[in-house]
Amino acid sequence: MKETQDFLGFDAEKVHRYEKDYFDFQQSKEGFDITFYGNWQVDFAKLLIEIAEFGPEKELEVFLDVGCATGINLRGVDELGIFSKLYGTDISNYMINTVIPSMPKHEWSPDSSYTDFYATPSHDLSMIENGIVDLLICTQVLEHLTSKENLIKTLEEFKRVLHPEGKIIIILPVETKERNNEEEHNHLHKLMHTNKWWTKEFSKHFKSESFKARIAFKKSKLKPDRNSDKNFYNNYPSWEIFRLVHK
Numbered sequence: 425m426k427e428t429q430d431f432l433g434f435d436a437e438k439v440h441r442y443e444k445d446y447f448d449f450q451q452s453k454e455g456f457d458i459t460f461y462g463n464w465q466v467d468f469a470k471l472l473i474e475i476a477e478f479g480p481e482k483e484l485e486v487f488l489d490v491g492c493a494t495g496i497n498l499r500g501v502d503e504l505g506i507f508s509k510l511y512g513t514d515i516s517n518y519m520i521n522t523v524i525p526s527m528p529k530h531e532w533s534p535d536s537s538y539t540d541f542y543a544t545p546s547h548d549l550s551m552i553e554n555g556i557v558d559l560l561i562c563t564q565v566l567e568h569l570t571s572k573e574n575l576i577k578t579l580e581e582f583k584r585v586l587h588p589e590g591k592i593i594i595i596l597p598v599e600t601k602e603r604n605n606e607e608e609h610n611h612l613h614k615l616m617h618t619n620k621w622w623t624k625e626f627s628k629h630f631k632s633e634s635f636k637a638r639i640a641f642k643k644s645k646l647k648p649d650r651n652s653d654k655n656f657y658n659n660y661p662s663w664e665i666f667r668l669v670h671k
Contacts, residue, residue: 469500471646475637475667476559476591485509488557488585490546490578491565495523498539502528507559510539511552517543547577549585557585563595564663567613572625575615579629583670592630592668593637598622619664630668637667 478484485508489497492512501507514520520543527539542551546565560582569575582592598619626632641647 465496465500466503467500467646468648469497469504471641471644472497472501472559472561472593473504473506474644474646475593475640475665477636477640477667478559478591482558482589484558486557486559486587487511488513488549488552488560490549490560490562490582491515492523492541493519495526497561497563498523499527502539508538511557512539512541513544513546513549514541515543515545519543545574547574547581549581552585554584555587558587558590560586560590560592562592565596566594567596567615570614572615575625579626582668583629586670588670590669591633592666594626594666594668595663596622596666597662598664622664622666626666626668629671631671633667633669634665637665641665 484506487498487501487507487509488511489495489501490513492498492514493516495512498510498512501510512520512523514523520541524541540551544551546562546569562582566575566578569578586592597613597616599616600618602618602621603616623632623634626634
């Protein structure tokens with residue numbers, strides 16, 4: 425397994441400690457299993473597929489979750505059984521080592537070999553071949569990157585691994601107005617910008633279908649409600665959804 429790299433100026437051991445403390449707190453004090461959120465994880469996976477809007481003739485083979493954390497998206501996609509290969513990456517070794525044992529086992533793949541995990545930053549996906557990913561998901565990740573330079577490297581990697589007919593779904597929080605003082609931002613949220621700023625950066629590398637994605641989300645019966653995931657329901661109005669494809 426590849427060792428994690430620098431994260432917000434911390435070394436690998438500090439990253440491990442931070443992630444473990446954070447998710448242990450959520451599990452022990454707030455009372456939910458960090459590797460399993462119930463049936464809604466399957467609905468969310470279905471929602472992601474809806475937002476991507478693949479044609480019925482498209483054969484889906486490879487799914488990649490960049491910044492997979494404890495693997496909620498991957499578990500949902502796994503249960504749908506519509507991809508033949510799954511990849512999950514996260515900068516934290518703690519996240520990777522937490523999600524791997526929690527993934528379901530299958531008779532046809534007892535060692536879960538059809539799912540590969542890597543501890544690596546988003547701007548280094550070198551372990552994944554060029555042009556093979558049909559659907560790339562990146563949720564609540566890009567706002568944590570430490571610089572615009574890392575964002576550019578990340579988007580270049582996304583484009584490299586994406587299949588010519590593949591799609592990218594990015595979900596992240598956006599600002600209502602642009603800010604100049606980065607010190608105002610939470611120390612874990614370095615790249616906090618408006619929808620317009622993100623759209624401009626994405627358009628340098630991809631063609632945007634984000635308007636269609638937002639319409640698909642609003643129309644979907646699978647979007648979160650009070651009974652599915654309270655945290656998501658309370659926060660998703662301040663998040664933005666981007667759908668990107670090759671130019």
